[in-house]
Amino acid sequence: MKLELVLVDDDEVLLTILEKMFLKVRSDVKITLYNSGQKALDHLTNTHSVSGKRFLLVDIYLNDMSGWDLLDELTKRNDAASKVFILTSSVNPIHLETAKNYSQVIDFFEKPISFDKIHRIFELIEKE
């Protein structure tokens, strides 16, 4: 049963970098990339998680909506299977506070992403 990762960021170059880095750490992961919040939401609606759990890495600023909008939508849909990591280029501490209000958010990371952070993400996933 492959671990499911959904990466959502409007920076397409970063998406490919992220995919490469995640696969470098663990090759047995099913990764899907989305450059918009809506596309990611559509994916989550149309597919069912095989393992019962899937992990999202979401940027706060997306082109079509904010990361918070996406989280609100997940809450509205009672999507218990989707767990979320926030990854943002913002250095505004208020975002960390906002993130704490969402139960499905596991952790909050500031960009840039690094192998250290990816290892940390996998560790946290193991605990879930």
Next chain:
Amino acid sequence: MDEKSYNFLIIEDNLGDFILIEEYLTENILNPRLTRAETFLSAKKILEDKANHFDIIFLDLSLPDLSGEQLIVGVLELAVGTPVVALTGFSDLDFSIKSLGLGVSDYLLKDELTPIILYKSIIYAIQRSKFVDQIQKSEKRYSDLFQLSPLPMWVYDLETFHFLNINQAAIAHYGFSESEFLSMRIHDIRPEEDIKLMEEAVADTRKGIELKPKTVFRHKKKNGEVIFVEATTNPLVFNGRSSVLVLVNDITERLRYVNTIEKQNETFREIAWIQSHVIRAPLARLLALVNLLETEIPETTEECASLIGHINDSSLELDQIIRDISQRLENIVSIQKNEA
């Protein structure tokens, strides 16, 4: 016996009558000082001399050079505030009564004159004159407060909406002359689309609901310029009409200033956002790339590894600078929010 010193001007051509008055005066007043004029012209000369001061003027209504209404008007003009008491015969009774309407303080029938009537008339006229003077001063004070107010003020009729009184500041500020204002209704200084709003406010005033002080309205000047004003209103009765006293403060400039600051703040917030997100995004990408690059090239030379290290350090340094600027911008933005 009255020991106060009184200065009398007696305008009387008949010497007998003059002597009679002089006699009567001395009965109740210890030391009356009398000046006599026999004609209007000589009275005029005396009154025009600023050195002279009189407590009261007695005026015979028929003098050789002037008589009747013209005489009264002429003397009152010269008397400026000094009470004038008319001396008449029976034949002039009707006219004497009319003279009160012209501004004469009292009239005395020579044939019925007694020392006590004369004295009573003097005291009464002087006291009344003092009282009128006080009222006039008080009226002038209020009129000055209105007229000399640096803020535009006016009174409008609550029923007809017409301007009833307008001060200099309003004339200067709105550009309409006083006579233009007095022929206008308060509708005429409103932009078309605000008339309904104004009528609602007036309807409230009619019901006795007081307008909140400093309510902001839009007014229109004569040149068509629309201004924002804080208006404070007070109901009052003006010349027997149910009216409203309005005081306005033009806050157009202030609003424009606030508006400019708010626009600048908005730009500031945008810069803060760009700083925090847009500039950091490619930098974050660059740092991730460097991180990836280190692992992508396993057999890298020492020199190459050191170069990559430099790119990494430079990028991190740039990242720190951006974070510092972001932090400062956030502080300012949050101060603005708190103040707002």
